[in-house]
Amino acid sequence: MQSYPSKLLESAVNELAKLPGIGRKTALRMALNLLKRNIPEVESLGNAIIKMRNEVIYCTECRNISDQELCAICSSPKRDHHLICVVEDIRDVMAVENTGQYSGVYHVLGGVISPMDGIGPQELHIEALISRVAASHIGEIILALPTTIEGDTTNFYLFRKLAGFNIKLTTIARGVSIGDELEHTDEVTLGRSILNRTPYESGLHRK
Amino acid sequence: MQSYPSKLLESAVNELAKLPGIGRKTALRMALNLLKRNIPEVESLGNAIIKMRNEVIYCTECRNISDQELCAICSSPKRDHHLICVVEDIRDVMAVENTGQYSGVYHVLGGVISPMDGIGPQELHIEALISRVAASHIGEIILALPTTIEGDTTNFYLFRKLAGFNIKLTTIARGVSIGDELEHTDEVTLGRSILNRTPYESGLHRK
Numbered sequence: 001m002q003s004y005p006s007k008l009l010e011s012a013v014n015e016l017a018k019l020p021g022i023g024r025k026t027a028l029r030m031a032l033n034l035l036k037r038n039i040p041e042v043e044s045l046g047n048a049i050i051k052m053r054n055e056v057i058y059c060t061e062c063r064n065i066s067d068q069e070l071c072a073i074c075s076s077p078k079r080d081h082h083l084i085c086v087v088e089d090i091r092d093v094m095a096v097e098n099t100g101q102y103s104g105v106y107h108v109l110g111g112v113i114s115p116m117d118g119i120g121p122q123e124l125h126i127e128a129l130i131s132r133v134a135a136s137h138i139g140e141i142i143l144a145l146p147t148t149i150e151g152d153t154t155n156f157y158l159f160r161k162l163a164g165f166n167i168k169l170t171t172i173a174r175g176v177s178i179g180d181e182l183e184h185t186d187e188v189t190l191g192r193s194i195l196n197r198t199p200y201e202s203g204l205h206r207k
Numbered sequence: 208m209q210s211y212p213s214k215l216l217e218s219a220v221n222e223l224a225k226l227p228g229i230g231r232k233t234a235l236r237m238a239l240n241l242l243k244r245n246i247p248e249v250e251s252l253g254n255a256i257i258k259m260r261n262e263v264i265y266c267t268e269c270r271n272i273s274d275q276e277l278c279a280i281c282s283s284p285k286r287d288h289h290l291i292c293v294v295e296d297i298r299d300v301m302a303v304e305n306t307g308q309y310s311g312v313y314h315v316l317g318g319v320i321s322p323m324d325g326i327g328p329q330e331l332h333i334e335a336l337i338s339r340v341a342a343s344h345i346g347e348i349i350l351a352l353p354t355t356i357e358g359d360t361t362n363f364y365l366f367r368k369l370a371g372f373n374i375k376l377t378t379i380a381r382g383v384s385i386g387d388e389l390e391h392t393d394e395v396t397l398g399r400s401i402l403n404r405t406p407y408e409s410g411l412h413r414k
Contacts, residue, residue, distance in 0.1 A: 003301070003304065004301070005271050005272050005273055005278055005279065005280070005297065005300065005301075006259075006263055006272045006273055006274045007274055008258060008259040008262055008263050008274060009259055009263060009272055009297075011255050011258075011259070012255045012256050012258075012259040014255075015251060015252040015255040015256070016252070016256070018248075018252070019237050019240065019241075019252075020236055020237060020240045021233065021236070026228065028298065029227055029228070029298075030226050030227060031256070031259065032296065032297065032298070033226065033227045034226075034256055034259070034260055035259070035260060035263060035272070037260070039260055039261060041225075042256055042257055042260040043257050043260075044222060045222040045223070045225070045226075045253075045256065046252075046253035046254065046256050046257040047253065047257075048215075048218050048219045048221075048222040049219050049222070049223070049238070049241055049249055049252065049253050050249060050250050050253040050254075051215060051218075051219075052213075052215040052216055052218070052219040052238065052241070052242070053241055053242060053244075053246055053249040053250075054246060055215055056213055056215050056216060056242060064212050065212050065213045065216055065242070066212055066213055067213045067214055067215060071212055072212065073212070089239065090212065090216075090239065091235060091236075091239070093212065094210070094211070094212075097210065
Protein backbone atom coordinates (compact mmCIF):
# COMPACT_ATOMS: atom_id res chain seq x y z
CA MET A 1 0.00 0.00 0.00
CA GLN A 2 1.36 3.34 -1.09
CA SER A 3 0.62 6.25 1.21
CA TYR A 4 0.41 9.61 -0.48
CA PRO A 5 1.61 12.75 1.28
CA SER A 6 -1.43 14.67 0.01
CA LYS A 7 -5.11 13.73 -0.25
CA LEU A 8 -5.42 15.97 -3.31
CA LEU A 9 -2.63 14.08 -5.05
CA GLU A 10 -4.09 10.75 -4.00
CA SER A 11 -7.51 11.56 -5.37
CA ALA A 12 -6.04 12.76 -8.71
CA VAL A 13 -3.99 9.53 -8.94
CA ASN A 14 -7.09 7.43 -8.15
CA GLU A 15 -9.03 9.13 -10.92
CA LEU A 16 -6.21 8.94 -13.49
CA ALA A 17 -5.71 5.24 -12.71
CA LYS A 18 -9.26 4.56 -13.92
CA LEU A 19 -8.24 5.44 -17.48
CA PRO A 20 -7.81 2.33 -19.66
CA GLY A 21 -4.31 0.85 -19.54
CA ILE A 22 -3.13 3.22 -16.79
CA GLY A 23 -1.78 1.69 -13.57
CA ARG A 24 -1.13 3.53 -10.31
CA LYS A 25 2.56 4.14 -11.05
CA THR A 26 1.80 5.73 -14.42
CA ALA A 27 -1.05 7.71 -12.85
CA LEU A 28 1.36 9.09 -10.24
CA ARG A 29 3.83 10.03 -12.98
CA MET A 30 1.02 11.85 -14.81
CA ALA A 31 -0.11 13.66 -11.66
CA LEU A 32 3.46 14.84 -10.90
CA ASN A 33 3.77 16.00 -14.49
CA LEU A 34 0.54 17.99 -14.15
CA LEU A 35 1.83 19.58 -10.95
CA LYS A 36 4.86 20.88 -12.85
CA ARG A 37 2.69 22.52 -15.53
CA ASN A 38 1.05 25.88 -15.15
CA ILE A 39 -2.55 26.21 -13.97
CA PRO A 40 -4.21 27.21 -17.30
CA GLU A 41 -2.74 24.12 -18.99
CA VAL A 42 -4.15 21.77 -16.35
CA GLU A 43 -7.52 23.53 -16.42
CA SER A 44 -7.54 23.21 -20.15
CA LEU A 45 -7.11 19.40 -19.88
CA GLY A 46 -9.69 19.02 -17.11
CA ASN A 47 -12.25 21.19 -18.87
CA ALA A 48 -11.68 19.63 -22.30
CA ILE A 49 -12.70 16.18 -21.10
CA ILE A 50 -15.68 17.45 -19.10
CA LYS A 51 -16.87 19.60 -22.02
CA MET A 52 -16.46 16.70 -24.44
CA ARG A 53 -18.46 14.34 -22.22
CA ASN A 54 -21.21 16.93 -21.69
CA GLU A 55 -21.54 18.30 -25.18
CA VAL A 56 -20.63 15.58 -27.66
CA ILE A 57 -23.65 14.25 -29.50
CA TYR A 58 -24.11 11.26 -31.73
CA CYS A 59 -25.21 11.59 -35.36
CA THR A 60 -28.90 10.62 -35.54
CA GLU A 61 -28.25 8.83 -38.80
CA CYS A 62 -25.01 6.84 -38.37
CA ARG A 63 -24.49 7.14 -34.56
CA ASN A 64 -20.96 8.43 -35.04
CA ILE A 65 -19.61 10.99 -32.58
CA SER A 66 -20.46 14.43 -33.89
CA ASP A 67 -20.83 18.10 -33.03
CA GLN A 68 -24.11 18.42 -34.94
CA GLU A 69 -27.26 16.36 -35.12
CA LEU A 70 -26.21 15.07 -38.53
CA CYS A 71 -22.46 14.39 -38.88
CA ALA A 72 -20.29 15.83 -41.62
CA ILE A 73 -20.31 12.56 -43.56
CA CYS A 74 -24.07 11.95 -43.35
CA SER A 75 -24.84 15.52 -44.35
CA SER A 76 -22.43 15.57 -47.29
CA PRO A 77 -24.06 15.47 -50.77
CA LYS A 78 -20.77 14.09 -52.14
CA ARG A 79 -21.17 10.77 -50.33
CA ASP A 80 -23.03 7.75 -51.70
CA HIS A 81 -25.95 7.38 -49.31
CA HIS A 82 -26.97 4.03 -50.78
CA LEU A 83 -23.79 2.39 -49.50
CA ILE A 84 -23.35 1.81 -45.74
CA CYS A 85 -20.19 0.54 -44.07
CA VAL A 86 -20.95 -1.03 -40.66
CA VAL A 87 -18.13 -0.58 -38.13
CA GLU A 88 -17.53 -1.21 -34.44
CA ASP A 89 -16.53 2.28 -33.34
CA ILE A 90 -15.40 5.70 -34.41
CA ARG A 91 -11.75 4.65 -34.68
CA ASP A 92 -12.73 2.36 -37.54
CA VAL A 93 -14.53 5.26 -39.28
CA MET A 94 -11.32 7.28 -38.98
CA ALA A 95 -9.23 4.36 -40.30
CA VAL A 96 -11.47 3.85 -43.34
CA GLU A 97 -11.66 7.61 -44.01
CA ASN A 98 -7.86 7.78 -43.95
CA THR A 99 -7.65 5.33 -46.86
CA GLY A 100 -9.44 7.83 -49.10
CA GLN A 101 -10.98 4.78 -50.85
CA TYR A 102 -14.51 4.94 -49.51
CA SER A 103 -17.26 7.25 -50.68
CA GLY A 104 -20.29 5.77 -48.89
CA VAL A 105 -21.65 6.48 -45.43
CA TYR A 106 -21.21 4.59 -42.15
CA HIS A 107 -23.14 2.98 -39.38
CA VAL A 108 -21.36 2.83 -36.03
CA LEU A 109 -22.56 -0.06 -33.85
CA GLY A 110 -20.76 1.13 -30.72
CA GLY A 111 -19.32 -2.34 -30.06
CA VAL A 112 -19.83 -5.96 -31.05
CA ILE A 113 -22.03 -8.68 -29.53
CA SER A 114 -20.13 -10.16 -26.60
CA PRO A 115 -22.17 -12.21 -24.11
CA MET A 116 -19.05 -12.55 -21.92
CA ASP A 117 -18.99 -8.79 -21.41
CA GLY A 118 -22.77 -8.57 -21.13
CA ILE A 119 -23.12 -6.86 -24.51
CA GLY A 120 -26.18 -8.11 -26.38
CA PRO A 121 -27.67 -6.81 -29.66
CA GLN A 122 -29.89 -4.36 -27.73
CA GLU A 123 -26.77 -2.60 -26.32
CA LEU A 124 -25.65 -1.83 -29.88
CA HIS A 125 -27.10 0.49 -32.52
CA ILE A 126 -28.51 -2.44 -34.49
CA GLU A 127 -32.20 -1.45 -34.37
CA ALA A 128 -31.18 1.96 -35.69
CA LEU A 129 -29.48 0.26 -38.64
CA ILE A 130 -32.58 -1.84 -39.40
CA SER A 131 -34.84 1.26 -39.26
CA ARG A 132 -32.40 3.10 -41.49
CA VAL A 133 -32.44 0.28 -44.04
CA ALA A 134 -36.25 0.06 -43.86
CA ALA A 135 -36.69 3.83 -44.30
CA SER A 136 -34.41 4.51 -47.27
CA HIS A 137 -33.20 2.75 -50.36
CA ILE A 138 -29.85 1.11 -49.49
CA GLY A 139 -28.04 -0.80 -52.23
CA GLU A 140 -25.18 -2.39 -50.31
CA ILE A 141 -24.02 -2.89 -46.76
CA ILE A 142 -20.33 -3.60 -46.13
CA LEU A 143 -19.63 -5.35 -42.84
CA ALA A 144 -16.25 -4.14 -41.57
CA LEU A 145 -16.24 -5.66 -38.08
CA PRO A 146 -13.20 -7.20 -36.37
CA THR A 147 -12.25 -10.81 -37.22
CA THR A 148 -12.90 -12.10 -33.73
CA ILE A 149 -15.55 -14.52 -32.46
CA GLU A 150 -17.52 -11.47 -31.30
CA GLY A 151 -17.15 -9.82 -34.70
CA ASP A 152 -18.24 -13.02 -36.47
CA THR A 153 -21.23 -13.41 -34.14
CA THR A 154 -22.27 -9.84 -34.87
CA ASN A 155 -21.83 -10.36 -38.62
CA PHE A 156 -24.05 -13.43 -38.45
CA TYR A 157 -26.67 -11.62 -36.35
CA LEU A 158 -26.76 -8.73 -38.84
CA PHE A 159 -26.90 -11.16 -41.75
CA ARG A 160 -30.02 -12.78 -40.23
CA LYS A 161 -31.63 -9.43 -39.44
CA LEU A 162 -30.96 -8.00 -42.90
CA ALA A 163 -31.84 -11.14 -44.86
CA GLY A 164 -35.43 -9.94 -45.42
CA PHE A 165 -34.30 -6.81 -47.26
CA ASN A 166 -33.16 -6.87 -50.86
CA ILE A 167 -29.66 -5.61 -50.11
CA LYS A 168 -26.24 -6.74 -51.23
CA LEU A 169 -24.31 -7.75 -48.10
CA THR A 170 -20.50 -7.84 -48.30
CA THR A 171 -17.53 -8.00 -45.92
CA ILE A 172 -14.18 -6.28 -46.36
CA ALA A 173 -11.52 -8.48 -47.98
CA ARG A 174 -9.21 -10.38 -45.67
CA GLY A 175 -5.80 -11.22 -47.04
CA VAL A 176 -2.06 -10.78 -46.79
CA SER A 177 -1.21 -7.19 -45.82
CA ILE A 178 0.78 -5.21 -48.37
CA GLY A 179 4.45 -5.49 -47.38
CA ASP A 180 3.91 -8.68 -45.34
CA GLU A 181 5.95 -11.84 -45.95
CA LEU A 182 3.93 -14.98 -46.78
CA GLU A 183 5.90 -17.05 -44.31
CA HIS A 184 4.84 -14.76 -41.45
CA THR A 185 1.15 -14.70 -42.38
CA ASP A 186 -1.14 -16.94 -40.34
CA GLU A 187 -2.67 -19.96 -42.14
CA VAL A 188 -6.27 -18.76 -41.99
CA THR A 189 -5.47 -15.40 -43.57
CA LEU A 190 -3.20 -16.95 -46.21
CA GLY A 191 -5.81 -19.63 -46.93
CA ARG A 192 -8.54 -17.04 -47.40
CA SER A 193 -6.31 -14.87 -49.55
CA ILE A 194 -5.84 -17.82 -51.93
CA LEU A 195 -9.57 -18.69 -52.00
CA ASN A 196 -10.50 -15.05 -52.58
CA ARG A 197 -7.75 -14.34 -55.11
CA THR A 198 -8.39 -11.39 -57.45
CA PRO A 199 -7.42 -10.76 -61.10
CA TYR A 200 -3.87 -9.42 -61.47
CA GLU A 201 -3.63 -5.65 -61.81
CA SER A 202 -0.12 -4.34 -62.36
CA GLY A 203 0.91 -1.54 -60.08
CA LEU A 204 -1.68 -2.30 -57.39
CA HIS A 205 0.86 -3.64 -54.93
CA ARG A 206 2.94 -0.47 -55.18
CA LYS A 207 1.58 2.84 -54.02
CA MET B 208 -3.17 13.27 -40.43
CA GLN B 209 -6.18 11.97 -38.55
CA SER B 210 -9.35 13.98 -38.94
CA TYR B 211 -11.73 13.79 -36.01
CA PRO B 212 -15.48 13.83 -36.53
CA SER B 213 -15.91 16.21 -33.59
CA LYS B 214 -13.95 19.27 -32.48
CA LEU B 215 -14.79 18.46 -28.87
CA LEU B 216 -13.28 15.00 -29.21
CA GLU B 217 -10.25 16.40 -31.02
CA SER B 218 -9.54 18.93 -28.32
CA ALA B 219 -9.86 16.29 -25.57
CA VAL B 220 -7.48 14.01 -27.50
CA ASN B 221 -5.02 16.88 -27.97
CA GLU B 222 -5.02 17.60 -24.25
CA LEU B 223 -4.74 13.94 -23.20
CA ALA B 224 -1.86 13.41 -25.63
CA LYS B 225 0.18 15.99 -23.69
CA LEU B 226 0.35 13.61 -20.71
CA PRO B 227 3.77 11.93 -20.40
CA GLY B 228 4.05 8.68 -22.35
CA ILE B 229 0.65 9.09 -24.02
CA GLY B 230 0.51 9.13 -27.82
CA ARG B 231 -2.45 10.20 -29.96
CA LYS B 232 -3.78 6.65 -30.36
CA THR B 233 -3.81 6.02 -26.62
CA ALA B 234 -5.32 9.47 -26.05
CA LEU B 235 -8.15 8.62 -28.46
CA ARG B 236 -8.73 5.33 -26.65
CA MET B 237 -8.93 7.24 -23.37
CA ALA B 238 -11.33 9.82 -24.80
CA LEU B 239 -13.66 7.11 -26.16
CA ASN B 240 -13.53 5.38 -22.79
CA LEU B 241 -14.51 8.64 -21.07
CA LEU B 242 -17.42 9.06 -23.49
CA LYS B 243 -18.76 5.69 -22.39
CA ARG B 244 -18.67 6.61 -18.70
CA ASN B 245 -21.35 8.62 -16.97
CA ILE B 246 -21.03 12.38 -16.56
CA PRO B 247 -20.29 12.52 -12.79
CA GLU B 248 -17.35 10.12 -13.25
CA VAL B 249 -15.80 12.26 -15.97
CA GLU B 250 -16.39 15.45 -13.97
CA SER B 251 -14.76 13.80 -11.00
CA LEU B 252 -11.59 13.11 -13.04
CA GLY B 253 -11.51 16.58 -14.60
CA ASN B 254 -12.10 18.33 -11.30
CA ALA B 255 -9.66 16.15 -9.34
CA ILE B 256 -6.71 17.20 -11.48
CA ILE B 257 -7.72 20.88 -11.54
CA LYS B 258 -8.27 20.91 -7.78
CA MET B 259 -4.95 19.16 -7.19
CA ARG B 260 -3.05 21.66 -9.34
CA ASN B 261 -4.77 24.63 -7.71
CA GLU B 262 -4.68 23.58 -4.09
CA VAL B 263 -1.63 21.38 -3.54
CA ILE B 264 1.07 23.14 -1.56
CA TYR B 265 4.65 22.28 -0.84
CA CYS B 266 5.93 21.73 2.67
CA THR B 267 7.89 24.87 3.66
CA GLU B 268 10.46 22.67 5.40
CA CYS B 269 11.17 19.75 3.06
CA ARG B 270 9.42 20.94 -0.18
CA ASN B 271 7.46 17.72 -0.42
CA ILE B 272 3.91 17.84 -1.81
CA SER B 273 1.55 18.42 1.06
CA ASP B 274 -1.92 19.54 2.06
CA GLN B 275 -0.62 21.69 4.92
CA GLU B 276 2.15 24.23 5.26
CA LEU B 277 4.20 21.67 7.16
CA CYS B 278 3.90 18.10 5.86
CA ALA B 279 2.94 15.11 8.02
CA ILE B 280 6.56 13.94 8.22
CA CYS B 281 8.08 17.34 9.08
CA SER B 282 5.43 17.99 11.73
CA SER B 283 5.75 14.56 13.37
CA PRO B 284 7.50 14.53 16.77
CA LYS B 285 8.30 10.85 16.22
CA ARG B 286 10.75 11.61 13.40
CA ASP B 287 14.44 12.35 13.88
CA HIS B 288 14.76 15.97 12.73
CA HIS B 289 18.56 15.87 12.85
CA LEU B 290 18.68 13.37 10.00
CA ILE B 291 17.80 14.53 6.47
CA CYS B 292 17.46 12.27 3.43
CA VAL B 293 17.88 14.23 0.18
CA VAL B 294 15.82 12.83 -2.72
CA GLU B 295 14.93 13.81 -6.25
CA ASP B 296 11.15 13.78 -6.00
CA ILE B 297 8.12 12.70 -4.02
CA ARG B 298 8.14 9.19 -5.52
CA ASP B 299 11.46 8.58 -3.77
CA VAL B 300 9.98 9.77 -0.48
CA MET B 301 7.16 7.25 -0.95
CA ALA B 302 9.65 4.48 -1.83
CA VAL B 303 11.80 5.13 1.27
CA GLU B 304 8.71 5.44 3.50
CA ASN B 305 7.48 2.07 2.21
CA THR B 306 10.63 0.36 3.51
CA GLY B 307 9.67 1.29 7.08
CA GLN B 308 13.43 1.57 7.76
CA TYR B 309 13.81 5.35 7.91
CA SER B 310 12.92 7.57 10.83
CA GLY B 311 14.47 10.88 9.76
CA VAL B 312 13.02 13.66 7.64
CA TYR B 313 13.44 14.46 3.93
CA HIS B 314 14.47 17.19 1.58
CA VAL B 315 12.93 17.02 -1.89
CA LEU B 316 15.10 18.69 -4.54
CA GLY B 317 12.43 18.55 -7.25
CA GLY B 318 14.91 17.15 -9.78
CA VAL B 319 18.66 16.76 -10.35
CA ILE B 320 21.14 19.08 -12.02
CA SER B 321 20.93 18.47 -15.76
CA PRO B 322 22.46 21.12 -18.02
CA MET B 323 21.15 19.21 -21.07
CA ASP B 324 17.57 19.80 -19.90
CA GLY B 325 18.32 23.34 -18.73
CA ILE B 326 18.07 22.41 -15.05
CA GLY B 327 20.69 24.20 -12.99
CA PRO B 328 21.08 24.31 -9.18
CA GLN B 329 18.82 27.39 -8.97
CA GLU B 330 15.90 25.39 -10.44
CA LEU B 331 16.13 22.95 -7.54
CA HIS B 332 15.40 23.40 -3.84
CA ILE B 333 19.10 23.49 -2.99
CA GLU B 334 19.19 26.96 -1.40
CA ALA B 335 16.30 25.85 0.83
CA LEU B 336 18.40 22.89 1.97
CA ILE B 337 21.39 25.11 2.76
CA SER B 338 19.19 27.53 4.77
CA ARG B 339 17.67 24.59 6.57
CA VAL B 340 21.10 23.25 7.48
CA ALA B 341 22.27 26.71 8.54
CA ALA B 342 19.19 27.34 10.70
CA SER B 343 18.97 24.10 12.67
CA HIS B 344 21.28 21.49 14.09
CA ILE B 345 21.52 18.70 11.52
CA GLY B 346 23.68 15.67 12.36
CA GLU B 347 23.66 13.74 9.10
CA ILE B 348 22.54 14.17 5.52
CA ILE B 349 21.92 11.04 3.44
CA LEU B 350 22.15 11.62 -0.32
CA ALA B 351 19.68 9.27 -2.02
CA LEU B 352 19.83 10.59 -5.59
CA PRO B 353 19.78 8.41 -8.73
CA THR B 354 23.03 6.79 -9.89
CA THR B 355 23.17 8.72 -13.13
CA ILE B 356 25.61 11.37 -14.33
CA GLU B 357 23.02 13.98 -13.28
CA GLY B 358 22.62 12.38 -9.86
CA ASP B 359 26.40 12.25 -9.39
CA THR B 360 26.77 15.88 -10.49
CA THR B 361 24.11 16.90 -7.98
CA ASN B 362 25.77 14.84 -5.24
CA PHE B 363 29.07 16.58 -5.93
CA TYR B 364 27.45 20.02 -6.01
CA LEU B 365 25.75 19.37 -2.66
CA PHE B 366 28.99 17.98 -1.23
CA ARG B 367 30.77 21.25 -2.13
CA LYS B 368 27.92 23.40 -0.79
CA LEU B 369 27.70 21.47 2.48
CA ALA B 370 31.43 21.06 3.06
CA GLY B 371 31.56 24.17 5.28
CA PHE B 372 29.07 22.73 7.78
CA ASN B 373 30.06 20.16 10.35
CA ILE B 374 27.69 17.51 9.07
CA LYS B 375 28.16 13.81 8.35
CA LEU B 376 27.42 13.32 4.64
CA THR B 377 26.51 9.80 3.47
CA THR B 378 25.00 8.13 0.40
CA ILE B 379 22.68 5.14 0.36
CA ALA B 380 24.48 1.80 -0.13
CA ARG B 381 24.76 0.52 -3.69
CA GLY B 382 25.06 -3.22 -4.03
CA VAL B 383 23.56 -6.44 -5.29
CA SER B 384 19.76 -6.43 -4.87
CA ILE B 385 18.30 -9.06 -2.58
CA GLY B 386 17.25 -12.00 -4.75
CA ASP B 387 19.57 -11.00 -7.63
CA GLU B 388 22.08 -13.44 -9.13
CA LEU B 389 25.72 -12.30 -9.08
CA GLU B 390 26.22 -13.29 -12.73
CA HIS B 391 23.47 -10.88 -13.80
CA THR B 392 24.73 -7.94 -11.75
CA ASP B 393 26.65 -5.27 -13.64
CA GLU B 394 30.38 -4.97 -12.89
CA VAL B 395 30.21 -1.52 -11.31
CA THR B 396 27.51 -2.55 -8.82
CA LEU B 397 29.23 -5.85 -8.02
CA GLY B 398 32.60 -4.12 -7.69
CA ARG B 399 31.15 -1.55 -5.29
CA SER B 400 29.36 -4.22 -3.30
CA ILE B 401 32.71 -5.97 -2.71
CA LEU B 402 34.52 -2.75 -1.80
CA ASN B 403 31.72 -1.74 0.58
CA ARG B 404 31.22 -5.20 2.08
CA THR B 405 29.54 -5.25 5.49
CA PRO B 406 30.02 -7.57 8.52
CA TYR B 407 28.00 -10.77 8.24
CA GLU B 408 24.67 -10.69 10.07
CA SER B 409 22.71 -13.90 9.93
CA GLY B 410 19.12 -13.54 8.83
CA LEU B 411 19.65 -10.17 7.11
CA HIS B 412 19.37 -11.60 3.63
CA ARG B 413 16.00 -13.20 4.40
CA LYS B 414 12.96 -11.16 5.23
